[in-house]
Structure formats: C-alpha cells, structure tokens
Amino acid sequence: MKNVDIAAVFENIADLLELKNENKFKIRAYARAAQIIRRLPEEMELMHEEGKDITDIPGIGEAIAAKSLELIKTGKLKYYEDLKAQFPEGIISLLDIPNIGPKTAYRLATELGVTSAEQLEQAIRDGRVASLERMGEKTAANILHSIEAYRRKDTRIPLGEALPVVEQALDALKDLPGVRNLTPAGSLRRFRETVGDIDLMGTADDPESVVAAFVKLPQVREILSQGPTKASVILPGGLQADLRMVEHADFGSLLQHFTGSKEHNVALRTRSQKQGFSLSEYGITDMKTRELHRFADEHSFYAFLGLQYIPPEIREDMGEIDLAAQNALPRLIEVGDIRGDLHCHTYSSDGMDSIEDMAAAATSLGYEYLAITDHSSGRNIPSDEKLERLEWLIDEVHRLNKMYTGFRLLSGVECDIKADGSLDLPGDVLAKLDVVVGSVHSSFLQSRERMTQRIIGAIADPNIDIIAHPTCRKIGEREPVDVDLEAVFQAALRYDKALEINAMPDRLDLKDIYVYRARELGVKLVICSDAHTVAHLALMKFGVGVARRGWCRPQDILNTRPLREILDLLKRP
Ligand SMILES: [Zn+2]
Ligand SMILES: [Zn+2]
Structure with a gap:
C-alpha cells in the first residue's frame, strides 16, 4: 500500500469520526497523520521493508504507526472497516470528491441513495440534488465542478508527488560506475505543476548496466519493457517512468x-x-x-x-x-537567492515543531530571517486565547532573538480574512507584530464580486503585509476561488502590498501564469513555504520553480532581500 492510499484511509477516518461527532482532537490527529504521510519523501512500505522504524517519522505516533503497519501488511484496517460499517455504503467514494464534506456526503447517501461520483453527477443533472432542502442550484453546480476537478486529477500527477519519487530513484542510480548524466526531462524538468509520464535520460559508459539497475530499484512496482538502452517502469503512485540512455555525445x-x-x-x-x-x-x-x-x-x-x-x-x-x-533573457531567481521565509507554522496552531526548531532549520538553510505566522483562528483555538498567544509569541521571539547572530525571528500571524471581509484580529493587536499575512480559509464559494471585495479589502487594511495563497486552490482537490485577480493585482500595487507564491506543492498559488502577469505589472511578490514542519521549509524550491516559470528575477521577489531591507519594507523598526 502506497503512502497516498494510507493517507486516504486516515482522511476518511477523520471524516467519519466527524460525522459521529467524535472528540475534535482525535479527528485532528487522523487528519494530521494523513497530511504528514501524503508528503513523506519515502514510501512507508519501503521503509518497513528496509527495517526502518515508522514511529521515527516526526508527527507519527504509536497508534498511527500501528495502523499504518496493519495497512501495509494486510492491505486492510480492522478499525476502519468497523467504522465504515456504521455508515451507508458508498459514503467513502462520495467523501473522495473534493469539497464534499462528511455531512453532505451523509445526506446524499441517505436522502438520495447516491453512492458514487457517477450517480451523484446523474442526480445533479436531473435536479434531485438541487431540490434537497438547504442545497439549491448553486451548491449542486459547485459539486458538479468538484466532480470534474476530481476526474481531471486522475490523468496527471501533482509535481509535488512525482518529484520526490523521481529524485529518489535517480539518487540511487547516479553513483553507479561510469554514469555521467542522469536527469528527468519533460514537464517535470520544466517544473509544471502536474506531470504525465516521466522521461528520464542519461549517459553512461555501460548503459545496459544502468538500465538493469533501474528496473531493479526497490521503487519499481512493475516493469513494462526493458531493452539494452531503455526501459519503462511503473513507480509508486502509478507514475510511468521511461529511462533512455544515449551516447555522451548525443545527450x-x-x-x-x-x-x-x-x-x-x-x-x-x-x-x-x-x-x-x-x-x-x-x-x-x-x-x-x-x-x-x-x-x-x-x-x-x-x-x-x-x-x-x-x-x-x-x-x-x-x-x-x-x-x-538578442542575448536578453532575464537572470531567473534561484533557490540560493532566497534569504528568508515569511510564512510558517509551529505547534501553536497546526504545525508540528517548535519555534526554536523552525529557527534552527531556517538557519541551516542559510536564511537571515523567518516569520512565525501561526493561524489566527480555527483549529480549535478559543478566541480569548488568541490574544494571549500573540503576546506570548512577541515575548518569545524577543527572547530567542537575543540568542542568534545573523538571524532574526519575526513575530507574525496568518490572519483569517473572514467571509464578510473583516479580519479575525483587532488592528491594535496586528500592529504589534512584525509581519501580518492575510488569508482566505473559509467561504470559498462566494461570488466573484464578493470574493474580490473581500481580498481587496484586506489588501487595503494598513496592518496586512502579505496576502497568502491568493486563489486558495489545492491542486486536484479544490478549484481556485472565483476572484478578479487583475483587480487584486491593481490593489496590491496601489497599497504597495505583497502577494504570495505559496510553495506547498499542492498549492503553488499564485500559479505560474498569474505570477507572470503580476511580475509584469510590478506587483511585489514573496515566495513562502507555509511550512508546517521543519522539513517543509525545504519545499521553497517548488515556489522558486513557479517563480521561474513566471519569469521572476531575484529582484522581483521580496524575500531575496536582506533583513534590513525587509524590515524597512514592512515598516517595522
Ligand atoms: Zn493558509
Ligand atoms: Zn499557512
């Protein structure tokens, strides 16, 4: 069983527990586990085969590890089967469709007897979904949208899933004797956000031995064909990879x-x-x-x-x-140009690590600064705790900064832009922080007009510095919100605010074509990891890839600038 499948089981468990109104912390533990497993660079199955301890994976506790092992060994999980038996059949396939939450899935299954995406599509087309109480035409149309997005997902694989698998495979081959070149080509090399089949190519003194080693890689699930200079295999996640070896002179x-x-x-x-x-x-x-x-x-x-x-x-x-x-191509930004990260999470909200650990990881990446921007709300934080937590953060950052040289933590928050456009925290509180990142995390289906006003309103707020993941899309999972980006870009210019290129591989938001346009207009951009663990900080490269696709030079990205300039830009002492 692959990581994606294991993650899906835990996600479903979280959804079903929510339907049962179970303890919020228990639900969150499963949802978190799914998130961590989905982004692991290594297949758990493989780690287990190699005798590695799954409980060593940060964020994976004993209980989750035991359940993962049961899935790896038997392909099934008794706890999950028992849980599913308590619900109408087919509810799981409805839950797989993005934007269909547990409650909606439950209603569709019980009130309409719908148990698959196909049946649901039919029920939408003949008006049965729209006629349900509290559903309506608009909701039905949105669900249809989601079904379409869900189907598209099957044909191409997100870059963030493909790249680690491919890098791991190539790493295992590149030190073989006589190997001179080895690289992915195609859309993976161009850093497109989703990829189809993977083309790998290389040169070696003895190509046949490289091909032989390639098909024997532990990642290979199936060999489709093999010859003296090329082979096709299936890698984890159903990725097809074709390796082609040529003479050095033709590479x-x-x-x-x-x-x-x-x-x-x-x-x-x-x-x-x-x-x-x-x-x-x-x-x-x-x-x-x-x-x-x-x-x-x-x-x-x-x-x-x-x-x-x-x-x-x-x-x-x-x-x-x-x-x-004309010898006039721009010098595109590189990962090494990045001097800091302005959006990340710790265990004060839904992150996995402490402020100190995040800071240590940031310094090891050679950064000069890191902004700690935990969520303002949601995630079970009572509102009276919000303000206390920020006071604590400011003190903590102040205390820790005394210990660093050449590195500075910035106090910040990722403040929800609420459905009515207001911010989740009072202005006098926001004003005390070094960085305020504003984000939409709810009511994604608002009309274009309302959503555009909502985001522009936040841009105009004097306390907001950056708008994070401006379109809120999740690749293959959630469509972007309906927003007039051209108007958002104009507002960002007018109020001199930055827009984020979120480097999380399932977001990559703004996406390449919008980055291209924003840069052309002179909109300030930042690339942030939105890290929820220390390991995520290194996902910056995905954001840099998007920025490169948008033709960004170092000077187009704010966090290539040294700390002093960043503080001036943020208008902070
Ligand atoms: Zn966010
Ligand atoms: Zn975030």
Missing part, C-alpha cells in the same frame, strides 16, 4: 528534444528551418549538406542556433526564443 540533443515544451520546440524548429537547419532528438541537420551536428549538452545546442541557453522553466513559447537571440 544535449536528446535532453533538449524531450524537455519540450511542444510549443517551444515547434517555434524553435520553425525558426531553425529558415536558417536551413532541421532539429531532432539526434541533433541539428544542415539541410543543404545533410550533415548532422551532435550535441553533448544543451548549451552548445542552443549556441549553435545563435541562441542563449534557455532555462527549461520558460520553454513555453512566450517570447523566450527572440530574447535568447
């Missing part, structure tokens, strides 16, 4: 060809034809002399065509070829 041509995008390669081919060249995975052919020029690396491939090297993330036919011809 550049092959990598360029299989990195794409299709649009980029078509534009490049059209341009090259006018110069008398034809392009292929084997190299560049002079159409007059029929001579084939081979390329060991992509730099020389592009250089032969009179072009600057074009980074994979911007190979989308968005004008990059013309700029490369």
Whole structure:
C-alpha cells in the first residue's frame, strides 16, 4: 500500500469520526497523520521493508504507526472497516470528491441513495440534488465542478508527488560506475505543476548496466519493457517512468528534444528551418549538406542556433526564443537567492515543531530571517486565547532573538480574512507584530464580486503585509476561488502590498501564469513555504520553480532581500 492510499484511509477516518461527532482532537490527529504521510519523501512500505522504524517519522505516533503497519501488511484496517460499517455504503467514494464534506456526503447517501461520483453527477443533472432542502442550484453546480476537478486529477500527477519519487530513484542510480548524466526531462524538468509520464535520460559508459539497475530499484512496482538502452517502469503512485540512455555525445540533443515544451520546440524548429537547419532528438541537420551536428549538452545546442541557453522553466513559447537571440533573457531567481521565509507554522496552531526548531532549520538553510505566522483562528483555538498567544509569541521571539547572530525571528500571524471581509484580529493587536499575512480559509464559494471585495479589502487594511495563497486552490482537490485577480493585482500595487507564491506543492498559488502577469505589472511578490514542519521549509524550491516559470528575477521577489531591507519594507523598526 502506497503512502497516498494510507493517507486516504486516515482522511476518511477523520471524516467519519466527524460525522459521529467524535472528540475534535482525535479527528485532528487522523487528519494530521494523513497530511504528514501524503508528503513523506519515502514510501512507508519501503521503509518497513528496509527495517526502518515508522514511529521515527516526526508527527507519527504509536497508534498511527500501528495502523499504518496493519495497512501495509494486510492491505486492510480492522478499525476502519468497523467504522465504515456504521455508515451507508458508498459514503467513502462520495467523501473522495473534493469539497464534499462528511455531512453532505451523509445526506446524499441517505436522502438520495447516491453512492458514487457517477450517480451523484446523474442526480445533479436531473435536479434531485438541487431540490434537497438547504442545497439549491448553486451548491449542486459547485459539486458538479468538484466532480470534474476530481476526474481531471486522475490523468496527471501533482509535481509535488512525482518529484520526490523521481529524485529518489535517480539518487540511487547516479553513483553507479561510469554514469555521467542522469536527469528527468519533460514537464517535470520544466517544473509544471502536474506531470504525465516521466522521461528520464542519461549517459553512461555501460548503459545496459544502468538500465538493469533501474528496473531493479526497490521503487519499481512493475516493469513494462526493458531493452539494452531503455526501459519503462511503473513507480509508486502509478507514475510511468521511461529511462533512455544515449551516447555522451548525443545527450544535449536528446535532453533538449524531450524537455519540450511542444510549443517551444515547434517555434524553435520553425525558426531553425529558415536558417536551413532541421532539429531532432539526434541533433541539428544542415539541410543543404545533410550533415548532422551532435550535441553533448544543451548549451552548445542552443549556441549553435545563435541562441542563449534557455532555462527549461520558460520553454513555453512566450517570447523566450527572440530574447535568447538578442542575448536578453532575464537572470531567473534561484533557490540560493532566497534569504528568508515569511510564512510558517509551529505547534501553536497546526504545525508540528517548535519555534526554536523552525529557527534552527531556517538557519541551516542559510536564511537571515523567518516569520512565525501561526493561524489566527480555527483549529480549535478559543478566541480569548488568541490574544494571549500573540503576546506570548512577541515575548518569545524577543527572547530567542537575543540568542542568534545573523538571524532574526519575526513575530507574525496568518490572519483569517473572514467571509464578510473583516479580519479575525483587532488592528491594535496586528500592529504589534512584525509581519501580518492575510488569508482566505473559509467561504470559498462566494461570488466573484464578493470574493474580490473581500481580498481587496484586506489588501487595503494598513496592518496586512502579505496576502497568502491568493486563489486558495489545492491542486486536484479544490478549484481556485472565483476572484478578479487583475483587480487584486491593481490593489496590491496601489497599497504597495505583497502577494504570495505559496510553495506547498499542492498549492503553488499564485500559479505560474498569474505570477507572470503580476511580475509584469510590478506587483511585489514573496515566495513562502507555509511550512508546517521543519522539513517543509525545504519545499521553497517548488515556489522558486513557479517563480521561474513566471519569469521572476531575484529582484522581483521580496524575500531575496536582506533583513534590513525587509524590515524597512514592512515598516517595522
Ligand atoms: Zn493558509
Ligand atoms: Zn499557512
């Protein structure tokens, strides 16, 4: 059983317990476990096979570990089966559809007898869902939306799920004797938010031995085909990966060809034809002399065509070829440019680690600053505790900062922007903090007009510094909110506020095309990990990938700036 499947079981348990009105902490424990397991870089199944202790995984307690082991060993969980038996059949498949909460699923199952996405779609189309009490046309239409999003999810896999699996596989191969190159190509290399099949390519003195080692990797679930220089396998999560080994002298041509995008390669081919060249995975052919020029690396491939090297993330036919011809491509931001993180959580809200641990992890990444921005509300925090907690945070940050040199913690909060547009905390409290991140976490289905006003209202609030995950989407799970982003960008410009590129792989929000537009307008952007554990801080690279796809240079991203400038920008002493 794969991590995604184990996580799904715990998520379902949390939902069913909610329906039973069970203890909130118990529900939260399962929901958290699901979240942690979903993002583990290693398959638990594999860890178990290798004799590693699952209870060593941070955030996984004894009870969850035992249940995970039962799932790994038997493919079933007695506790879960017993729990399911207490509910109408089919309720689980309804719960799998994003945005259908336990209560709705229960009503649909009991009142309409609907037990699958197909039956639900039918019930929506013939008006039965809309006619239910407290449902209505709009809710029914929204559910239909969710079913469509759910179906799309099946065809492509989120980058955040694919990349760790692929990196782990390549890590195991790259030190084999004689291996010189080994890399993913395709949409994974271009950092697209979802990926289809994975193309891997490399060169080695003895390619056959690399292919043989590839199909024997413990991650390989199934071998589809195997030859002397290539193989196709299925990796965890149902990912298909094709490995192709070529001669060192041809690596550049092959990598360029299989990195794409299709649009980029078509534009490049059209341009090259006018110069008398034809392009292929084997190299560049002079159409007059029929001579084939081979390329060991992509730099020389592009250089032969009179072009600057074009980074994979911007190979989308968005004008990059013309700029490369003029030697005028922007210097895109890199992970090493990031000097701090302005949005993360600790166990004061739904995070997993302490402030000290988060700070230690941030310094080990070479950061100069880290803002602690726990949630203002929700997650079972009584409102009288909210203010006390912030007072404590300010003192704690002050105390800890005395111990650091060259690093500073910033006190902050992720403040809910409530459905009516008001903020969850009073202005005089927010004003005491170093950083205030404003977020929408509820009433996602508001009309475009209301949602736009809600977000712009927050931007206009003098205490808000950053709007986090501006469209609230979760890839394959929740559609973005309906908001006029152009108006949001204009407001951010007018009030000189920053918008976030949330680096959580299931969010990547703002997404690439909006980042491109915001940057073009000169909107201030930050890239934040929204880390809920120390390990999440390293997810920054996903946000940087999105920023690169949006053509961002270091100067377009606020948290590439040193602490002093950040404090000036935040107008804090
Ligand atoms: Zn948030
Ligand atoms: Zn957050």
